[in-house]
Amino acid sequence: MFCEVFYHRLYSNSRIFVSRKNIKWLSNFSLFDKILVMEKTMLLRKNPLFSNLNDDDMISLQEICRDRDVPKGELLFSEGDLAEGFFIVASGRVKVYKLSPEGKERILHIVHPGGAFAEAAIFGDGLYPAYAEPIAASRLLFFPKKTFLDLLHTRSQMAINMIGGLSRFLRQFASQIEELTFKDVPARLAGYLLELAGDDDTVELPVSKSQLASNLGTVSETLSRTLRKLSEENCIEVSGKTIRILDPDLLADLAESYKE
Amino acid sequence: MFCEVFYHRLYSNSRIFVSRKNIKWLSNFSLFDKILVMEKTMLLRKNPLFSNLNDDDMISLQEICRDRDVPKGELLFSEGDLAEGFFIVASGRVKVYKLSPEGKERILHIVHPGGAFAEAAIFGDGLYPAYAEPIAASRLLFFPKKTFLDLLHTRSQMAINMIGGLSRFLRQFASQIEELTFKDVPARLAGYLLELAGDDDTVELPVSKSQLASNLGTVSETLSRTLRKLSEENCIEVSGKTIRILDPDLLADLAESYKE
DNA sequence: CAACGGCTTTGAGCCAAATCAAGAAACGGG
DNA sequence: CCCGTTTCTTGATTTGGCTCAAAGCCGTTG
CATH class of the missing domain: 1.10.10.10 (Winged helix-like DNA-binding domain superfamily/Winged helix DNA-binding domain)
Structure with a gap:
């Protein structure tokens, strides 16, 4: 809910950029698939993690991710589970929450399309830190931990691009907040x-x-x-x-x- | 100024962690130098970019950075200059600003100790996007672009750790803001x-x-x-x-x- | 123990901005 | 050109929280 406010301004001027190489790769697919790939690219670019990736990176990324359609209410993972990967929401809404000792749930955040969740678990201790459950029928992109990390190891430039995207986003975000607050x-x-x-x-x-x-x-x-x-x-x-x-x-x- | 508010809570529980390996490496130095290294590590950990790095990473990092003492008012770089590296403020304050067509300066932000500036230029087009000038005598750590990027290419795990630190920080920061705003x-x-x-x-x-x-x-x-x-x-x-x-x-x- | 200074609590007033309510203007389709 | 709809403006009211000021509550120290 709060993302709308800030994310809108930050992303409103993002462009679609398709290089020749990308087009060549795309030609292996049917028109319908091509549209899917471009849609996915636009979706992924919405996330600071991937906002700075070039077309090659995007292609590699989409090769390793799996689509998952999940119904409302299906538990995706529980707190303490071994993290096997992270998710990007393509459509729908996912709630991430913890349970209090008495079993009452405390919502940490609601993830909207373009948002990632459990991505920190991939880089950290490898355990999911909370529960996740769609609050509407949702489509998710799942990135398996090992494959994803291997990719980053192999293509160090991609990791660097990700760092760049994140730090640029952080900067914009912070100044946005500063304006709003002060x-x-x-x-x-x-x-x-x-x-x-x-x-x-x-x-x-x-x-x-x-x-x-x-x-x-x-x-x-x-x-x-x-x-x-x-x-x-x-x-x-x-x-x-x-x-x-x-x-x-x-x-x-x-x-x-x-x-x- | 605004950093104080948020950063304080985010960092107040950061710990000092020195592994055996680090201690061994440290033994090559005099006591005085060791203290300097640990101080620098603590300083660097304050920044989301480096908050997630392990001791080995820290050592490599400190091997490539150069200390620079700069007096108040010295122009560090100008808008449009080729970015040769980025800075971390160790002490003092640095203002980052742009000049309007009429020559009036518009301050983008003031960087406090622990803060980085021009780090986005390293990952982007390679040009400094603004002017930077200390508003008090300051000590800076300078990371040369090429050396730094080479290091990341060589040690992909370090890049991954940086991504982890950044995305964790972003998450905390965002929820902090959400609380404060909504x-x-x-x-x-x-x-x-x-x-x-x-x-x-x-x-x-x-x-x-x-x-x-x-x-x-x-x-x-x-x-x-x-x-x-x-x-x-x-x-x-x-x-x-x-x-x-x-x-x-x-x-x-x-x-x-x-x-x- | 009395005086001092640092926290904490209370009360009063104020202010920016949100909300509520109701016109006014602009727009767009038939 | 008219009428319905959206968008914009304006006024009145409310509100959360900040500031200012004064008093209470300690612990300290001479």
């Missing part, structure tokens, strides 16, 4: 406008205002008020989706101001 | 108490209440009020640092409730 709505809006404007002095909003509001972590009413306030201060000029920046310096000051 | 103080407090209690029904707070307040992302006044409110609901019983849990079910409900 800056008020005007500051966030100002930052957004400046970034979007670049060197220009007019911006065209690429999304609806209510969508923008949600991207900025607020609601449409508040966004509307904030836009009006900035207009009244002769800082910007709003007409529909077109915004003209009248006072970039003031805007920049605003964008850097922390609430305290 | 749960109110009572829910966060309830979650904290339950986790601390385990199977027991009394908890002994390991830190002062004001410290706890800051760990939960609030202030002592609010924590105090929240504790009283929960007491009045006969959910817990507070006396000094000892808290007895009267109604674990209610507490669990509270901990899982999202604000909406």
Whole structure:
């Protein structure tokens, strides 16, 4: 549920990129299969683990993963089980939870499509740290531990790409959070406008205002008020989706101001 | 600035772990140098990139890094420069910033001891994406790009350990944020108490209440009020640092409730 | 034991922003 | 061009939690 907010902004500008080599490989498949492979690639790229992988990596990855359709309510693994691999959710929802001594369940998180779970168990002690169970009929990609680790050992560049993807994501994520936690709505809006404007002095909003509001972590009413306030201060000029920046310096000051 | 809040909780239980092998290696050094190596290990473990590395990895890592003492204000690199390596801050503070077309600087973030910067440039296109400049006399560890990548290629297990550390950190970080963003103080407090209690029904707070307040992302006044409110609901019983849990079910409900 | 300083608790007030409710504008299809 | 629907704006109200200020509660130390 919370992923939506942040992940949306982080991933909204991800591109589909298919190299010649990939196309050649794809030609071994029927059209239908090709579409499946591309779909899977797009899905995998949604995850920070794989966001930075090139086409070759993607192909190797898809060669080792197994599809699993699971019905709602089927226990995937239990806490303490030996971890045989990890999962990516392709569709549906999976809940990951622990059980209290009295048998009450405590949900750790709900995994949405594109999300991974049990991936830490692969790198750690090798035991699943919780229970997992789909809360809707779901399609999962399963990556067997040994095969996956062998692949990483064989193709060290792929591991390096994964490190790169993770650390870049971490950086973006952290700054996203910092904005949300330490800056008020005007500051966030100002930052957004400046970034979007670049060197220009007019911006065209690429999304609806209510969508923008949600991207900025607020609601449409508040966004509307904030836009009006900035207009009244002769800082910007709003007409529909077109915004003209009248006072970039003031805007920049605003964008850097922390609430305290 | 914001790191303090989250990082504190994430790292507060990191341990120092020295294997026999490490000690043997260490015996090649004078006592003074040994202390330096251990200090550096502790520093590096603070960073998610290296948090999961074993002693061997740490040794290799420290063999390839160079110490650099830099005075306040010295430009470390500029946007667009070819990235020759990345940095870890050992002491001091470094600001990373961009320049707007009009020459106004826009600070992206301030890096504190334990933090890395320019690490993404190593894995990406190879150009520094911003400017970096110490805002206080600082000690930095510099990891040359080529040497570092070669090391990762040679020792694929080390790369895998890094992936593990990063993804574990990401997981913790995300759930931390989720708590902070989507749960109110009572829910966060309830979650904290339950986790601390385990199977027991009394908890002994390991830190002062004001410290706890800051760990939960609030202030002592609010924590105090929240504790009283929960007491009045006969959910817990507070006396000094000892808290007895009267109604674990209610507490669990509270901990899982999202604000909406 | 009295004075001091560090925590903790209480109360009062304030503020940003969410929510609720209701118009106004824009849009799109027939 | 009109009418229904969505999107946007505006106002009123509510709220969680922070700040400020003052007082209570210790343990310490001279």
